[in-house]
Amino acid sequence: MPVAVYLHLPFCRRLCPFCDFFKKVPRQGDLAKISKLLLSELSATLVRERSFASGPLISVYFGGGTPSLHPPEQIERLLNAVSQVxxxxxxEVTLEANPGTLSFDALSQLRQAGINRLSLGCQSFSDRKLHLLYRDHTANETRETVKNARMAGFTNISMDLIFGLPGESEDEWRNDIDMLLACKPDHVSLYNLEYHEKTPYGRWLTQGVLEPLAEDFEAELYLLTHDTLEREGYEHYEVSNFARDGFRSVHNQVYWEGKPYLGIGPSAHSFDGVARRFANVADLHDYERRVTAGESPVEREWLNSEREQWEEWISVRLRRKEGIDWADCHDTWGGMRARGLWAAATALPVHLREVTESVFRLSPEGWFVENEVLVNLYEKV
Ligand code: SF4
Known part of the structure; x- marks a missing residue:
């Protein structure tokens, strides 16, 4: 079956206090060790999970963590191993990278090894915001990395920006967007700062150390970004993603379209494209112990109930600009469910959605409050 492969490389130079991904600061030898463990896990998994091994391959994604901390040879070995699929x-083969972690030579090596898309975690061009986020790079390093990546032959560069930080003004955000546009990325991922419970930011929020922006103002910044990037030729094709023509992320669309993906590495998740999901252990020692002993690192495996599949089917489609197609909904879930969904959609405030006989999609205003919209819909369908 067609499958996307995700490889989780969990090491970062320092830990950003807002981040809830599985990540660690590496000790001597950790980078080489984890890349060998991923190689072992991949080979063993392709024997154990035969349906994922037959391909064809849809995309490859090196995420983390900061995969760009690894020497290009380690990335190349992992990519060659994915050739088994x-x-x-x-x-499309994407590598997440942080500014300041890749020299021109390393970028050239990665490009030659087969990495053809760079996802650059620049987050901001404001010194104040970079400091608040504990980032270990500067705006100049971001510009330098983009310039070097272009010279090294990367024709597909995505950049991440984060908004909604405490104290952020409209001018500061406009400046971030202007600086981003000056870098001419092919794709932009936009993040609204979240205060995850188990992160330092979550704790600082509870303790009153951080004061969040008003939600109305965050919505203004989101809509400002939508208007500005669309005007500059970027299609707002998913809640948090913008692309120039032909540069939508193939890999992320796998998640949004409910296609199968295989996750390798500590904490990585996999999905068979129907109902079965499994997740690797999110603990480095346990991961190492299991893989070294030839055991599966899968810690949890579950089947989505029919109800969960229905809700997920709705939510992933509403994330996308295309929304939900009536015929697709009717054919997949039957007339009663389709009619129920259309009735619930029509009852939503008009500025949040577009509903016609053939399509139901959210507006940018609707995207900003997507979670509330989904809760409302799930109660009715
Ligand atoms: S560099 Fe990225 S993955 Fe690492 S802690 Fe910061 S945001 Fe998280």
Whole structure:
């Protein structure tokens, strides 16, 4: 079956206090060790999970953590190992990178190894915001990395920006967008700062150390970004993602379209494209122990109930600009459910959605309050 492969490389130079991904600061030898463990896990998994091994391959994604901390040779070995699933040289292969972690030579090596898309975690061009986020790079390093990546032959560069930090003004955010546009990325991922419970930011919020922005103002910044980037030729094709023509993220669309993906590495998740999901252990020692002993690192495996599948089917489609197609909904879930969904959609405030006979989609205003919209819909469908 067609499958996307995700490889989780969990090490970061320092830990950003807002981040809730599984990550660690590496000790001597950790980078080489984890890349070998991922190689072992991948080979063993492709034997154990035969349906994921037959391909064709849809895309490859090196996420983390900060995969760009790894020497290019380690990334190349991992990518070559993914060739067991399908031809890595004919699909989108993304590497997440942080500014200041890759020299021109390293970028050239990665490009030659088959990485053809760079996802750059620049987050902001404001010194104040970079400091507040505990980032260990500067705006100049971001510009330098983009310039070097272009010279090294990268024709597909995505950049991440984060908004909604305490004390953020409209001018500060406008400046971030202007600086981003000056870098001419092909794709932009936009993040609204979240205060995850188990992160330092979550604790600082509870303790009153951080004062969040008003939600209305965050919505203004989100809509400002939508208007500005669309005007500059970027299609707002998903809640948090913008792309120039032809540069939508293939890998992320796998998640949004409910296609199968195989996750390798500590904490990585996998999905068979129907109902079965499994998740690797999110603990480095346990991960190492299991993989070294030839055991599966899968800690949890579950089947989504029919109800969960229905809710997920709705939520992933509403994330996308295309929304939900009536015929698709009717054919997949039957007339009663389709009619119920359309009735619930029509009852939503008009500025949040567009509903016609053939399509139901959210407006940018609707996207900003997507979670509330979904809760409302789930109660009715
Ligand atoms: S560099 Fe990225 S993955 Fe690492 S802690 Fe910061 S946000 Fe999280």
């Amino acid at each position: 399908g031809d890595v040289h004919s699909v």
